Amino acid sequence: MGAPECGGINFLHDVQYSLRVFRRTPLFTLAAVITLALGIGANTAIFSVIDAVLLRPLPFPNSDRVVALYERIGHENNIPVAPADFLDFRNQSKTFEHLAAFREGNFNITGHDQPERVGGVVATPDRL
Numbered sequence: 001m002g003a004p005e006c007g008g009i010n011f012l013h014d015v016q017y018s019l020r021v022f023r024r025t026p027l028f029t030l031a032a033v034i035t036l037a038l039g040i041g042a043n044t045a046i047f048s049v050i051d052a053v054l055l056r057p058l059p060f061p062n063s064d065r066v067v068a069l070y071e072r073i074g075h076e077n078n079i080p081v082a083p084a085d086f087l088d089f090r091n092q093s094k095t096f097e098h099l100a101a102f103r104e105g106n107f108n109i110t111g112h113d114q115p116e117r118v119g120g121v122v123a124t125p126d127r128l
Helices: 007-023 026-055 085-091
Strands: 070-073 077-079 103-109 116-123
Touching: 070 085
Parallel strands: none
Antiparallel strands: 070 077, 103 116
């Protein structure tokens, strides 16, 4: 009865065989390497975005207590709160510590050179 082969030797033989096959079929090898690189790159990019947007907390204290309010009218969901309703919510709310409203928009910045159009936010203070 012969001696059993060591796992390391089998692995070395498998690697040598794989390299020989890859050298005989360079087009297949190139396609496999490109596919792996694209898959790993896409996976890394998606995870980075998910990590930054969903998994990490917002960069201020008590960020887990931040909520967004929307209205629902009939079958329409996620309608921005009307300014008058916001004022009513802020003045009558006993649930929220602070309420603030914001609106995204584009604005012109002027200075010494040509005006520039930039995105921004108009926000109310959280207290009066």
